[in-house]
Amino acid sequence: xxxxxxxxxxxxxxxxxxxxxxxxxxxxxSLLAQGHVLLEDVPGxxxxxxxxxxxxxxxxxxxxxxxxxxxxxxxxxxxxxxxPKEMTFQFRPGPIxxxxxxxxEINRTSPKTQSSLLESMEEGSVxxxxxxxxxxxxFFVMATQNPIEYEGTYPLPEAQLDRFxxxxxxxxxxxxxxxxxxxxxxxxxxxxxxxxxxxxxxxxHLQDEVRKxxxxxxxxxxxxxxxxxxxxxxxxxxxxSPRGSIALxxxxxxxxxxxxxxxxxxxxxxxxxPYIFAHRMILKSEARYEGIEPEEVIERILARTRxxxxxxxx
Numbered sequence: 001x002x003x004x005x006x007x008x009x010x011x012x013x014x015x016x017x018x019x020x021x022x023x024x025x026x027x028x029x030s031l032l033a034q035g036h037v038l039l040e041d042v043p044g045x046x047x048x049x050x051x052x053x054x055x056x057x058x059x060x061x062x063x064x065x066x067x068x069x070x071x072x073x074x075x076x077x078x079x080x081x082x083x084p085k086e087m088t089f090q091f092r093p094g095p096i097x098x099x100x101x102x103x104x105e106i107n108r109t110s111p112k113t114q115s116s117l118l119e120s121m122e123e124g125s126v127x128x129x130x131x132x133x134x135x136x137x138x139f140f141v142m143a144t145q146n147p148i149e150y151e152g153t154y155p156l157p158e159a160q161l162d163r164f165x166x167x168x169x170x171x172x173x174x175x176x177x178x179x180x181x182x183x184x185x186x187x188x189x190x191x192x193x194x195x196x197x198x199x200x201x202x203x204x205h206l207q208d209e210v211r212k213x214x215x216x217x218x219x220x221x222x223x224x225x226x227x228x229x230x231x232x233x234x235x236x237x238x239x240x241s242p243r244g245s246i247a248l249x250x251x252x253x254x255x256x257x258x259x260x261x262x263x264x265x266x267x268x269x270x271x272x273x274p275y276i277f278a279h280r281m282i283l284k285s286e287a288r289y290e291g292i293e294p295e296e297v298i299e300r301i302l303a304r305t306r307x308x309x310x311x312x313x314x
Contacts, residue, residue: 002206003260006032008197012057016191017050018184019177023170025258026275027054027142031100031203032210032254035165035247036121036141038106038156038279045170047144048102052191055100058203059196060138063098067109073116077126078133091128096120099136099200103143107153114160117141121163138203158238158282165247166272167279206257213253214263218308223248223269229301230277235287236297244280251276266307274298 006028013024027050030037039047048064055062065076078094095101096117106114120126121141125134143164145156161167173181184190198206223245231239252268259268278294287297 002209002257005198005202006206006258009054009057012194012197013050013053015184015194016053016189017046018180019173020046020050020170023050023168024054025255026166026168027051029251029254029258029272030165031058031138031140032207032257033165033247033250034138034140034207035250036143036163038161038164038167039142039144039170040147040167041144041170042148043146045172047170048104049191050170051100051102051142053194054142056191056194057197058100059199060099060140060203061136062100062102063095064102064104065095066104067106067113069109071109071113073113074128076113076116077120078128080129080131089129091131091133093133094126096126097135099138099140101139101141103141105145106143107145107156109154111154111157114154114156117143118160118163138200138207158280161279162241162243164279165251166275168275210250210254210257212262213256215249215253216264216308219252219264219266219269220249222266222305222308223252225305226269226273226277226301229305230281230297233297233301235283235292236281237284238282240277240280244277248272248276270302270307273302 009028010021010024014021017024027037031054039050041047052062074094076094077096078092080089081092082088083090103117106117120135120139124137124139125132127133227240227242227245227248230236233239248269251272252264255268255272256262256264274295277298281294281297283292283294283297
């Protein structure tokens with residue numbers, strides 16, 4: 001039942017995003033696991049369209065924040081304004097008060113404004129003038145950044161990168177996929193006709209059900225083993241924290257549900273590890289100088305880590 005509903009959401013997104021099944025699945029995994037996504041890619045490949053399609057597919061309120069160097073934290077979370085008639089301050093919520101929030105070009109704004117997302121992403125609330133305001137549920141942030149342009153940008157600090165459940169790229173479509181994009185958009189953008197595949201209430205129910213997906217003790221040991229080896233690797237300066245292990249377990253549960261299972265397989269963990277761990281690792285300077293990427297280190301760790309095998313009772 002859950003699998004059919006989630007498949008409908010994916011099919012809905014694929015009407016807009018041609019040839020991006022993996023990106024759609026990972027976005028939905030993060031949403032189900034109540035995490036957030038950092039989408040890093042060049043302009044024009046459909047990052048914004050991806051978030052809008054996901055929001056429409058689950059009937060969520062969509063808000064967009066265009067990050068610029070002069071953006072203030074109050075422009076994101078909101079501000080208290082004095083009401084002279086009632087002689088009180090009233091809270092005016094910012095664009096962060098949505099179900100699915102697109103934080104566009106997050107690395108173009110100052111660290112002070114970037115940090116305004118920290119509490120909302122981790123705690124599900126914002127604090128203005130000493131008062132805490134709960135965010136609407138479900139709450140999901142998809143932040144984008146351009147990896148090509150560095151002038152006038154502020155790299156995200158490790159503390160904020162760790163708040164994202166996963167980091168991924170979309171990549172260019174191939175020639176056949178790009179032709180299909182042109183054909184579909186020639187008359188009218190497909191996103192205008194998208195209808196919700198599930199309701200927000202159903203989505204929240206699915207988020208609760210994700211926690212019930214079975215994670216065997218051997219799978220948990222496998223996750224801990226993988227995280228531990230990132231901390232001891234010769235090319236790694238800073239390995240994955242326990243928060244990364246938790247993120248991998250939650251994402252694996254959501255990925256299993258997405259594929260119609262109520263239990264996690266080692267294959268789920270192996271598929272998700274690069275998306276969960278890579279942005280949480282800091283390589284040593286000599287490794288970076290040699291051109292080694294975090295994904296390469298993860299691939300080597302996976303290759304030399306024993307995969308748990310379930311033995312059937314005789």
